[in-house]
Amino acid sequence: MGNKQNKTASTELTAQHIAMLKANTKYSEKEIREWHAGFLKDCPNGKLDKKKFVEVYKQFYPQGKADNFCKFAFQTFDANNDGSIDFDEFLLAIAATSQGSLDDRLGLAFEMYDISNDGQIDQKELTKLITAMYDLCGETDRKGDKDPKKRATDIITKLDVSGDKKLSKAEFISGCKNDPVIRQLLAPNV
Incomplete structure:
Protein backbone atom coordinates (compact mmCIF):
# COMPACT_ATOMS: atom_id res chain seq x y z
CA MET A 1 0.00 0.00 0.00
CA GLY A 2 1.21 3.44 -0.81
CA ASN A 3 3.63 2.60 -3.61
CA LYS A 4 3.55 4.54 -6.89
CA GLN A 5 1.93 1.68 -8.81
CA ASN A 6 -0.90 1.60 -6.28
CA LYS A 7 -1.44 5.37 -6.48
CA THR A 8 -1.68 5.48 -10.27
CA ALA A 9 -3.92 2.44 -10.57
CA SER A 10 -6.04 3.11 -7.48
CA THR A 11 -9.32 2.24 -9.20
CA GLU A 12 -8.01 -0.92 -10.85
CA LEU A 13 -8.39 -4.29 -9.15
CA THR A 14 -5.52 -6.45 -10.39
CA ALA A 15 -4.99 -10.17 -9.91
CA GLN A 16 -2.14 -9.28 -7.55
CA HIS A 17 -4.48 -7.11 -5.44
CA ILE A 18 -7.08 -9.87 -5.31
CA ALA A 19 -4.46 -12.45 -4.29
CA MET A 20 -3.13 -10.17 -1.50
CA LEU A 21 -6.64 -9.41 -0.21
CA LYS A 22 -7.67 -13.08 -0.32
CA ALA A 23 -4.51 -13.99 1.63
CA ASN A 24 -5.19 -11.35 4.30
CA THR A 25 -8.98 -11.67 4.65
CA LYS A 26 -11.59 -14.41 4.57
CA TYR A 27 -13.29 -12.88 1.51
CA SER A 28 -13.66 -14.77 -1.75
CA GLU A 29 -12.69 -13.19 -5.07
CA LYS A 30 -16.38 -12.58 -5.78
CA GLU A 31 -16.85 -10.80 -2.43
CA ILE A 32 -13.71 -8.72 -2.98
CA ARG A 33 -15.00 -7.65 -6.40
CA GLU A 34 -18.40 -6.73 -4.85
CA TRP A 35 -16.74 -4.67 -2.10
CA HIS A 36 -14.55 -3.00 -4.75
CA ALA A 37 -17.54 -2.08 -6.93
CA GLY A 38 -19.33 -0.56 -3.92
CA PHE A 39 -16.18 1.31 -2.88
CA LEU A 40 -15.75 2.80 -6.36
CA LYS A 41 -19.42 3.77 -6.45
CA ASP A 42 -18.88 5.87 -3.30
CA CYS A 43 -15.28 6.89 -4.15
CA PRO A 44 -14.88 7.02 -7.95
CA ASN A 45 -11.25 8.17 -7.67
CA GLY A 46 -10.38 5.13 -5.55
CA LYS A 47 -9.70 7.18 -2.41
CA LEU A 48 -11.87 7.70 0.65
CA ASP A 49 -11.08 11.09 2.17
CA LYS A 50 -11.84 12.23 5.73
CA LYS A 51 -14.97 14.15 4.71
CA LYS A 52 -16.54 11.12 2.98
CA PHE A 53 -15.44 8.88 5.88
CA VAL A 54 -17.36 11.09 8.33
CA GLU A 55 -20.41 11.09 6.00
CA VAL A 56 -20.44 7.28 6.03
CA TYR A 57 -20.18 7.13 9.84
CA LYS A 58 -22.99 9.66 10.20
CA GLN A 59 -25.28 7.26 8.33
CA PHE A 60 -24.69 4.64 11.04
CA TYR A 61 -24.93 7.11 13.93
CA PRO A 62 -27.44 9.77 12.85
CA GLN A 63 -28.24 10.82 16.44
CA GLY A 64 -24.60 11.51 17.34
CA LYS A 65 -21.66 13.64 16.31
CA ALA A 66 -19.28 11.47 14.31
CA ASP A 67 -16.51 14.01 13.59
CA ASN A 68 -14.45 13.56 16.75
CA PHE A 69 -14.57 9.75 16.74
CA CYS A 70 -13.89 9.61 12.99
CA LYS A 71 -10.66 11.54 13.42
CA PHE A 72 -9.25 8.66 15.48
CA ALA A 73 -10.72 5.89 13.33
CA PHE A 74 -9.52 7.50 10.10
CA GLN A 75 -5.94 7.75 11.39
CA THR A 76 -6.03 4.06 12.28
CA PHE A 77 -7.33 2.92 8.88
CA ASP A 78 -5.08 5.25 6.83
CA ALA A 79 -2.19 2.81 7.19
CA ASN A 80 0.23 4.70 4.94
CA ASN A 81 -0.71 8.12 6.38
CA ASP A 82 -1.38 9.72 2.99
CA GLY A 83 -4.60 11.44 4.10
CA SER A 84 -6.93 9.02 2.34
CA ILE A 85 -8.03 5.41 2.58
CA ASP A 86 -7.54 3.34 -0.56
CA PHE A 87 -9.42 0.13 -1.30
CA ASP A 88 -6.73 -2.13 0.19
CA GLU A 89 -6.70 -0.19 3.47
CA PHE A 90 -10.50 -0.11 3.47
CA LEU A 91 -11.02 -3.84 2.95
CA LEU A 92 -8.26 -4.84 5.35
CA ALA A 93 -9.82 -2.59 8.02
CA ILE A 94 -13.29 -4.02 7.37
CA ALA A 95 -11.90 -7.55 7.60
CA ALA A 96 -9.95 -6.78 10.79
CA THR A 97 -13.02 -5.36 12.49
CA SER A 98 -15.43 -8.05 11.33
CA GLN A 99 -13.48 -11.24 10.62
CA GLY A 100 -10.51 -11.17 12.97
CA SER A 101 -10.24 -13.07 16.22
Whole structure:
Protein backbone atom coordinates (compact mmCIF):
# COMPACT_ATOMS: atom_id res chain seq x y z
CA MET A 1 0.00 0.00 0.00
CA GLY A 2 1.21 3.44 -0.81
CA ASN A 3 3.63 2.60 -3.61
CA LYS A 4 3.55 4.54 -6.89
CA GLN A 5 1.93 1.68 -8.81
CA ASN A 6 -0.90 1.60 -6.28
CA LYS A 7 -1.44 5.37 -6.48
CA THR A 8 -1.68 5.48 -10.27
CA ALA A 9 -3.92 2.44 -10.57
CA SER A 10 -6.04 3.11 -7.48
CA THR A 11 -9.32 2.24 -9.20
CA GLU A 12 -8.01 -0.92 -10.85
CA LEU A 13 -8.39 -4.29 -9.15
CA THR A 14 -5.52 -6.45 -10.39
CA ALA A 15 -4.99 -10.17 -9.91
CA GLN A 16 -2.14 -9.28 -7.55
CA HIS A 17 -4.48 -7.11 -5.44
CA ILE A 18 -7.08 -9.87 -5.31
CA ALA A 19 -4.46 -12.45 -4.29
CA MET A 20 -3.13 -10.17 -1.50
CA LEU A 21 -6.64 -9.41 -0.21
CA LYS A 22 -7.67 -13.08 -0.32
CA ALA A 23 -4.51 -13.99 1.63
CA ASN A 24 -5.19 -11.35 4.30
CA THR A 25 -8.98 -11.67 4.65
CA LYS A 26 -11.59 -14.41 4.57
CA TYR A 27 -13.29 -12.88 1.51
CA SER A 28 -13.66 -14.77 -1.75
CA GLU A 29 -12.69 -13.19 -5.07
CA LYS A 30 -16.38 -12.58 -5.78
CA GLU A 31 -16.85 -10.80 -2.43
CA ILE A 32 -13.71 -8.72 -2.98
CA ARG A 33 -15.00 -7.65 -6.40
CA GLU A 34 -18.40 -6.73 -4.85
CA TRP A 35 -16.74 -4.67 -2.10
CA HIS A 36 -14.55 -3.00 -4.75
CA ALA A 37 -17.54 -2.08 -6.93
CA GLY A 38 -19.33 -0.56 -3.92
CA PHE A 39 -16.18 1.31 -2.88
CA LEU A 40 -15.75 2.80 -6.36
CA LYS A 41 -19.42 3.77 -6.45
CA ASP A 42 -18.88 5.87 -3.30
CA CYS A 43 -15.28 6.89 -4.15
CA PRO A 44 -14.88 7.02 -7.95
CA ASN A 45 -11.25 8.17 -7.67
CA GLY A 46 -10.38 5.13 -5.55
CA LYS A 47 -9.70 7.18 -2.41
CA LEU A 48 -11.87 7.70 0.65
CA ASP A 49 -11.08 11.09 2.17
CA LYS A 50 -11.84 12.23 5.73
CA LYS A 51 -14.97 14.15 4.71
CA LYS A 52 -16.54 11.12 2.98
CA PHE A 53 -15.44 8.88 5.88
CA VAL A 54 -17.36 11.09 8.33
CA GLU A 55 -20.41 11.09 6.00
CA VAL A 56 -20.44 7.28 6.03
CA TYR A 57 -20.18 7.13 9.84
CA LYS A 58 -22.99 9.66 10.20
CA GLN A 59 -25.28 7.26 8.33
CA PHE A 60 -24.69 4.64 11.04
CA TYR A 61 -24.93 7.11 13.93
CA PRO A 62 -27.44 9.77 12.85
CA GLN A 63 -28.24 10.82 16.44
CA GLY A 64 -24.60 11.51 17.34
CA LYS A 65 -21.66 13.64 16.31
CA ALA A 66 -19.28 11.47 14.31
CA ASP A 67 -16.51 14.01 13.59
CA ASN A 68 -14.45 13.56 16.75
CA PHE A 69 -14.57 9.75 16.74
CA CYS A 70 -13.89 9.61 12.99
CA LYS A 71 -10.66 11.54 13.42
CA PHE A 72 -9.25 8.66 15.48
CA ALA A 73 -10.72 5.89 13.33
CA PHE A 74 -9.52 7.50 10.10
CA GLN A 75 -5.94 7.75 11.39
CA THR A 76 -6.03 4.06 12.28
CA PHE A 77 -7.33 2.92 8.88
CA ASP A 78 -5.08 5.25 6.83
CA ALA A 79 -2.19 2.81 7.19
CA ASN A 80 0.23 4.70 4.94
CA ASN A 81 -0.71 8.12 6.38
CA ASP A 82 -1.38 9.72 2.99
CA GLY A 83 -4.60 11.44 4.10
CA SER A 84 -6.93 9.02 2.34
CA ILE A 85 -8.03 5.41 2.58
CA ASP A 86 -7.54 3.34 -0.56
CA PHE A 87 -9.42 0.13 -1.30
CA ASP A 88 -6.73 -2.13 0.19
CA GLU A 89 -6.70 -0.19 3.47
CA PHE A 90 -10.50 -0.11 3.47
CA LEU A 91 -11.02 -3.84 2.95
CA LEU A 92 -8.26 -4.84 5.35
CA ALA A 93 -9.82 -2.59 8.02
CA ILE A 94 -13.29 -4.02 7.37
CA ALA A 95 -11.90 -7.55 7.60
CA ALA A 96 -9.95 -6.78 10.79
CA THR A 97 -13.02 -5.36 12.49
CA SER A 98 -15.43 -8.05 11.33
CA GLN A 99 -13.48 -11.24 10.62
CA GLY A 100 -10.51 -11.17 12.97
CA SER A 101 -10.24 -13.07 16.22
CA LEU A 102 -11.37 -11.32 19.39
CA ASP A 103 -7.72 -10.53 20.19
CA ASP A 104 -7.18 -9.07 16.69
CA ARG A 105 -10.28 -6.88 16.90
CA LEU A 106 -9.40 -5.68 20.41
CA GLY A 107 -5.85 -5.05 19.18
CA LEU A 108 -7.21 -2.81 16.43
CA ALA A 109 -9.32 -0.94 19.00
CA PHE A 110 -6.17 -0.50 21.11
CA GLU A 111 -4.28 0.94 18.12
CA MET A 112 -7.04 3.47 17.58
CA TYR A 113 -6.97 4.52 21.26
CA ASP A 114 -3.17 4.76 21.40
CA ILE A 115 -3.20 8.29 19.96
CA SER A 116 0.47 8.93 20.76
CA ASN A 117 1.54 5.60 19.17
CA ASP A 118 3.74 4.80 22.16
CA GLY A 119 2.26 1.36 22.83
CA GLN A 120 0.35 2.60 25.89
CA ILE A 121 -3.03 4.20 26.55
CA ASP A 122 -2.94 6.83 29.27
CA GLN A 123 -5.84 8.53 31.04
CA LYS A 124 -5.75 11.57 28.74
CA GLU A 125 -6.00 9.39 25.59
CA LEU A 126 -8.74 7.25 27.07
CA THR A 127 -10.70 10.32 28.19
CA LYS A 128 -10.54 11.74 24.63
CA LEU A 129 -11.78 8.47 23.16
CA ILE A 130 -14.60 8.02 25.68
CA THR A 131 -15.70 11.61 24.97
CA ALA A 132 -15.60 10.90 21.22
CA MET A 133 -17.63 7.70 21.70
CA TYR A 134 -20.22 9.58 23.75
CA ASP A 135 -20.41 12.20 20.98
CA LEU A 136 -20.79 9.49 18.35
CA CYS A 137 -23.62 7.77 20.19
CA GLY A 138 -25.38 10.98 21.20
CA GLU A 139 -24.75 10.37 24.92
CA THR A 140 -25.30 13.69 26.72
CA ASP A 141 -25.48 12.51 30.37
CA ARG A 142 -21.85 12.83 31.46
CA LYS A 143 -22.25 13.34 35.18
CA GLY A 144 -21.09 11.14 38.05
CA ASP A 145 -19.89 7.71 36.92
CA LYS A 146 -20.45 8.69 33.28
CA ASP A 147 -17.94 11.57 33.41
CA PRO A 148 -15.35 10.64 30.72
CA LYS A 149 -12.36 11.52 32.92
CA LYS A 150 -13.71 9.56 35.90
CA ARG A 151 -14.61 6.64 33.66
CA ALA A 152 -11.13 6.63 32.10
CA THR A 153 -9.53 6.70 35.55
CA ASP A 154 -11.75 3.85 36.77
CA ILE A 155 -11.00 1.71 33.71
CA ILE A 156 -7.25 2.24 33.95
CA THR A 157 -7.31 1.53 37.70
CA LYS A 158 -9.21 -1.71 37.09
CA LEU A 159 -7.17 -2.96 34.09
CA ASP A 160 -3.67 -1.66 34.90
CA VAL A 161 -1.89 -4.77 36.15
CA SER A 162 1.62 -3.25 36.07
CA GLY A 163 0.65 -0.22 38.19
CA ASP A 164 2.09 2.41 35.81
CA LYS A 165 -1.29 4.17 35.36
CA LYS A 166 -1.27 3.27 31.66
CA LEU A 167 -2.64 0.35 29.70
CA SER A 168 -0.40 -1.80 27.57
CA LYS A 169 -1.91 -3.65 24.64
CA ALA A 170 -1.90 -6.89 26.65
CA GLU A 171 -3.62 -5.22 29.63
CA PHE A 172 -6.22 -3.64 27.35
CA ILE A 173 -7.03 -6.90 25.53
CA SER A 174 -7.10 -8.98 28.72
CA GLY A 175 -9.22 -6.41 30.55
CA CYS A 176 -11.74 -6.12 27.73
CA LYS A 177 -12.00 -9.90 27.45
CA ASN A 178 -12.56 -10.31 31.19
CA ASP A 179 -14.98 -7.43 31.75
CA PRO A 180 -18.04 -7.35 29.47
CA VAL A 181 -19.07 -3.87 30.69
CA ILE A 182 -15.68 -2.39 29.77
CA ARG A 183 -15.61 -4.30 26.48
CA GLN A 184 -19.07 -2.91 25.61
CA LEU A 185 -17.83 0.62 26.28
CA LEU A 186 -14.39 0.42 24.65
CA ALA A 187 -15.06 -2.09 21.87
CA PRO A 188 -18.83 -2.18 21.30
CA ASN A 189 -18.66 -3.96 17.94
CA VAL A 190 -16.26 -6.67 19.11
